[in-house]
Amino acid sequence: MAGIFRFSFGPWNIHEGADPFGPTVRPTLSFETKLGQYKALGFDGVQFHDDDAVPNLNALSPQQIIAAATTLKARLDDEGLTAEFVAPRLWEDPRTIDGGYTANAPAARAYALERSQRSIDIARALGTDLLVLWLAREGTYVREAKDSKVAVDRLVEALNVMLDYDPQIRIAIEPKPNEPMDHTYIPTTGHAIALGHLTIDPSRVGVNIESAHAILAGLDPSDEMGFALAHDKLWTVHLNDQNGLKFDQDKTFGSVDLRRAFNQVRLLDAYHYGSRGEWVGLDIKAMRSQPAELATKHLANSRHIFLRLLEISRSLDDAHIAALVGSRDYEELERYILDGLLCTPRVPTA
Ligand code: XUL
Ligand code: MN
Numbered sequence: 030m031a032g033i034f035r036f037s038f039g040p041w042n043i044h045e046g047a048d049p050f051g052p053t054v055r056p057t058l059s060f061e062t063k064l065g066q067y068k069a070l071g072f073d074g075v076q077f078h079d080d081d082a083v084p085n086l087n088a089l090s091p092q093q094i095i096a097a098a099t100t101l102k103a104r105l106d107d108e109g110l111t112a113e114f115v116a117p118r119l120w121e122d123p124r125t126i127d128g129g130y131t132a133n134a135p136a137a138r139a140y141a142l143e144r145s146q147r148s149i150d151i152a153r154a155l156g157t158d159l160l161v162l163w164l165a166r167e168g169t170y171v172r173e174a175k176d177s178k179v180a181v182d183r184l185v186e187a188l189n190v191m192l193d194y195d196p197q198i199r200i201a202i203e204p205k206p207n208e209p210m211d212h213t214y215i216p217t218t219g220h221a222i223a224l225g226h227l228t229i230d231p232s233r234v235g236v237n238i239e240s241a242h243a244i245l246a247g248l249d250p251s252d253e254m255g256f257a258l259a260h261d262k263l264w265t266v267h268l269n270d271q272n273g274l275k276f277d278q279d280k281t282f283g284s285v286d287l288r289r290a291f292n293q294v295r296l297l298d299a300y301h302y303g304s305r306g307e308w309v310g311l312d313i314k315a316m317r318s319q320p321a322e323l324a325t326k327h328l329a330n331s332r333h334i335f336l337r338l339l340e341i342s343r344s345l346d347d348a349h350i351a352a353l354v355g356s357r358d359y360e361e362l363e364r365y366i367l368d369g370l371l372c373t374p375r376v377p378t379a
Contacts, residue, residue, distance in 0.1 A: 033303035034339070036332050037074025037113045038311045040064075040081050043325055046317040055321040060084075067110055070329045074111050074308045078118040079148040082155060086147060087122070094147050098154035105155070112155035113308045114201065114237075114265060117141075117148040120165035120209065128166040130187035131180040131214065138183065142190050149195045159264065160191065161237050163203040168210030180214045185227045192230045199233045200225075201264045205242040208277050217246050218253040222260050239267035239312055240293060241277055251292040258300050266302075267312035268293065268331065279314040282331035283338065287370055294338040309335065341369050 040063045045053035060081065067075065080086050083097045105112060119129040119141055127133060129141030145160075152160055167184065169175050191200060202224065206216035215221050218236050225234030236257050240250040257263035270280040270290065283290035303309070311331050315324040345365070353362040 031343070032298040032301050032339075034297075034309050034335070035074060035303065036072045036311065036335075037076050037111075037308040038067075038072055038313070038328055039076035039078065041078065042311065042313055042315075042328060044314065046315065046319070046324070048317055051317070054317055055319075055324055064104070064108055064110070066325060068108065070325055071332050072328070073109070074113040074310070075105065076113050076161070076310055077115045077151070077155070079115055079144070079151050080118050082112075082115060082151050086151075087144075091147060091150060095150050095154050098151040102155050112152070112157045113310065114157055114159040114161045115148050115152040115155065116161040116163060116203075117145045119144060125166060128168070128175075130164070131167045131175060131183050133175065138187075142187060145187070145191050146194050149191060149198050152198065153195065158197050159199050159201060161201045161203055161265070163205065163237075164213060164215050165205075166210060167215065168207075168213035170211045172212075177214065181224070181227075184214065184224060188224070188228045188234060192228060192233055199235065199264065201235045201237040203237040203239060203242070203267065204246075205239065205277075206246040208245070217248065218243070218257050218262075222257065222262050225262070235262040235264035237265045237267060237310070238263065239269065240282070240290075241269050241271035241279060241312075242267075244271040244289075245274060245277065247274070249292070250289065251296045254293060254296055258296070258302075263302065263307070265308055265310050266293075266297070267310050268335065269311065269313045279312055281313055281327050281334070282311065283334040287338075288366070290334065291338045291342065291366075291370060294335055295342040298339060298342055345369055 040060055043058055043063050045055045045057055047053045082101055083094050086094050119125050124137050124140045127137065130138060132138050149160055188200060191198060202215060202221035204215050204217050204221045206213060215224060218238055221236045225231045228234055238250065238253050238257060243250040243253040254263055268282045270282055270285040271278050272285045311328060313327045313331050315327045350362065
């Protein structure tokens with residue numbers, strides 16, 4: 030049995046190109062315009078931040094939020110698109126400057142919980158049972174600013190509130206070691222899975238592994254994925270690439286290290302990822318230098334690279350690999366894999 034691969038991305042992946050040192054360089058595209066591009070780019074799934082789905086939700090009542098999300102669901106149905114997950118965007122509000130669930134201020138923590146419940150409402154109205162938590166500001170710039178034991182207790186309490194609020198909701202934690210914080214409390218897959226085991230329902234807490242986040246933690250993304258698969262916790266992925274330990278780059282999948290990308294694809298295929306409805310999510314930013322009319326290529330190209338690597342992986346002779354492993358001829362195994370990556374016909378771009 031092999032993987033079944035359907036692809037998704039979030040509307041934030043088509044963006045204006047601002048970075049911390051310069052303003053936007055491309056015009057803002059409306060959500061409507063972005064939605065119209067999914068199918069043409071080869072994507073069937075949409076990942077949402079809560080306010081991608083329901084803009085300005087802080088100004089709306091819970092009933093208004095559900096009504097807006099229900100209207101959006103009909104729109105997605107029209108386009109033949111599926112909502113994969115919803116993630117509360119807890120890192121932009123002035124109340125969460127110092128974090129949400131782990132903030133020292135009780136009012137900030139209360140807001141974070143309230144907003145998470147609204148995100149769950151949106152997810153349910155969009156027809157998905159998956160909430161993603163990127164714990165952006167749940168960490169410190171200054172070690173003494175928060176108590177790390179209390180922080181973990183508070184994260185568990187917050188997860189319990191969400192699990193209790195909706196008995197069907199599943200939560201995929203997206204670990205990341207740094208940025209925007211100096212250090213975060215849930216930096217790796219192991220931390221995320223262990224955190225889930227402290228909750229009232231560990232069976233509903235899994236992970237979203239982002240390639241770049243694993244690399245920023247000094248880890249190999251496919252090994253992180255293997256760890257999650259062994260725990261039956263790999264509920265979605267954010268594939269991309271990252272050139273060393275610097276700011277989070279969200280580069281095109283495979284663009285830095287093709288072999289590292291190959292190993293992610295090969296593992297997902299080996300363990301029939303997707304056969305239970307999991308999506309291949311891409312979390313990739315177009316380079317700031319990319320002209321506006323060409324600023325969706327990063328998405329189509331990443332999907333293309335994924336499928337090319339899949340083809341290569343499936344073309345390899347598994348019996349030959351097993352024999353090389355059996356004789357411990359890892360030099361030959363290395364050459365065989367590298368040859369596989371080198372000796373393929375080039376595909377002209379669209
Ligand atoms: C941040 C990141 C986010 C999450 C979604 O690094 O990856 O886009 O994936 O909230
Ligand atoms: Mn991500």
